[in-house]
Amino acid sequence: MDLSPPLRTALRILAIAIGLASGPAAAEKTLVAVAANFTAPAEDIAAAFAAASGHQAVLSYGATGQLFAQIMQGAPYEVFLAADAERPARALAEGLAVAGSGFTYAVGRLALYGREPGTATGPDSLHLGPGERIAIANPDLAPYGRAAIEVMQALDLEDRLRPTFVIGTTIAQAFQFVETGNTAIGFVALAQVIGRSEGNYWPVPASLHAPIRQDAVLLAAGKDNPAARVFLDFLRSEAAHKIIAAYGYDAAMAE
Amino acid sequence: MPALSPEIWSAIRLTVQLAALTTLILIIFGTPIAWWLARSPRWYKEVVGTLVALPLVLPPTVLGFYLLLALGPDGPGGLLAQSWGARTLAFTFEGLVIGSVIYSLPFVVQPIRNAFEAMGDRPLEVAATLRASPARAFWTVALPLARPGLLTGAVLGFAHTVGEFGVVLMIGGNIPGETKVLSVAIYDFVETLRWREANILAFGMVVFAFLVILSVTLLDRRLRRRAK
Known part of the structure; x- marks a missing residue:
């Protein structure tokens, strides 16, 4: 050629x-x-x-x-x-x-996340005001949702909180519900919030749920x-x- | 047929309520919009027409995302909700109705608009020469003539709301008896491997969709033939 x-x-x-x-x-x-x-x-x-x-x-x-x-x-x-x-x-x-x-x-580690300051500081933050709801991932589908239920059981709050559940299909959706302000708090993955400058979160002790x-x-x-x-x-x-x-x-x- | 659990019945009831209320609202507000779109000489009417048609093309995730923001405390929905001390309109039946009205709007407006356009100016001109006021002509001439369009719009609006999934998933929060509608229940059953329940509901939806489309087609034909 x-x-x-x-x-x-x-x-x-x-x-x-x-x-x-x-x-x-x-x-x-x-x-x-x-x-x-x-x-x-x-x-x-x-x-x-x-x-x-x-x-x-x-x-x-x-x-x-x-x-x-x-x-x-x-x-x-x-x-x-x-x-x-x-x-x-x-x-x-x-x-x-x-x-x-x-x-x-x-x-994976779980965190309780809130957008406004002072809303997610510890187990006491789980005592919701009237009409307030809490976001979690679907416990039947997502491991983080199951862990969130275990935490509430460990704190003896499950029965009180269950009627206030707002359930996301994934942990990403649970985060979305909180981040858009539609719920005050929600259980999310620590990895989703750890680097964020806004909002506040309580890293849930690993002892409160199965790993x-x-x-x-x-x-x-x-x-x-x-x-x-x-x-x-x-x-x-x-x-x-x-x-x-x-x-x-x-x-x-x-x- | 195996007995359905209360959970499933509640989802069915909720879905029917949501679809019925959405259809009613859309007929009441969609008809004047369709009338204006069909008759107005304004140049910007096609801009409005395009806005109405947008939900046809937009993925439900786009609608769901914007609705989540609009219904929440940073949007108008949250402002409204605050007047009775709530945080958001998301996760409520009312929120789903708002979402469904937007989502199904083109399915109701479009057939009604087509019907108004198809009748042309002639019937209304005749009504005017018979000294009927424009309002009277609308109620006694235009609306009855547009009946096939109204009926098609109502059936499509109802069916489309029943089939709604993405928007409800994003703004509903999956609350039994409040926002857990059929399509979301089916998704949950499939994902949690409860395929027996999923099968019952999914097959029911297939039959429902078939009957809806068939009845729209047959009704349309009958009404058209009678109109001639």
Whole structure:
């Protein structure tokens, strides 16, 4: 093929650019399905992971249940960071994940959140004024909703508060109800409010509810991808734990 | 048929009440809007017409989000609610009615407007030559002639409100007996794997939707034939 010199130069530059964009030769990509509540820390972790290993983690976000449904339908995800322990356990039981690869990467913490100052300072804030309501995530669907119920039970307030419940489908919606001022307070994830300058929150002591374990597994599609395994190892590293803790999760318990 | 739980009956009752009240309000306020849109010579009427049609195109999440802000303490709904000491109009039956009226507005206004437009100027001109006042002509000539449109609008408004999901989910707060309507109940049943209940309700909705569309089509045909 006879190409004119300028065209040949252009192609050469293009080839170099492509080579640069795809990084060092050893670098691999891994597809990671991430529970939506873990979006922000996952981005930081992926960046740190890329810097440390040269591999690239491509993140897809979604509700845990929906991600799990996609995995059952053969989605190409290689790693699954769920918002609960249930779905990864099911993935393992149904052979969708590599046996022995599961572990708890983060433990969720609950917070009582209020938009106006002084509205969410401690258990006393749960004594609502007349006509006031409290926002929670659906306890049948969301682990944070279940934990909120356990907290109220522990404080012996469940019966009194139940008629005032406003129920969001997800923890994000519970946060939305408070943030738009439609309820004075609500139980949200500590990770949603920890960095905020507005509003006030009471970090609910972890002793008041069963731990909200978020588990990770290596999926069958990632069995032979070294980058997937390296990513999971990185998730257990000191560097990742620091990021996870900064976002208001208890970093994984010792295994 | 297996017995339905009180929870399901309460959702059905609430849904019917919401749809009926929404339809009534929309017929009362939608008819004059449709009349104005059909007859007005003003240049900006299509701007108003577009505003009325917007809920057709906007995702329910957009409506739900703005309603959540508008009904809350930072919006007009919250101001209104404060007059009786409440914080917000969200999470109330009244709030759902407001949301549903906006959401279903085009489904009621559009068929009525079409009916008014289809009749043309002729019947009203004839009424005028017979010395009928414009108001009288509206009540005794235009409205009866527009009956197929009114009926279609009412049925569609009712059915569309029954099928409403996204807006209710965002402003309702899932309170049994107050804001937990059928579509939200079905969603909960599906998500919590109570598929028996989900199946009963979902299948009921399919039958309901089929009957609504079929009856609108048949009614439309019969009324048209009689009008000729």
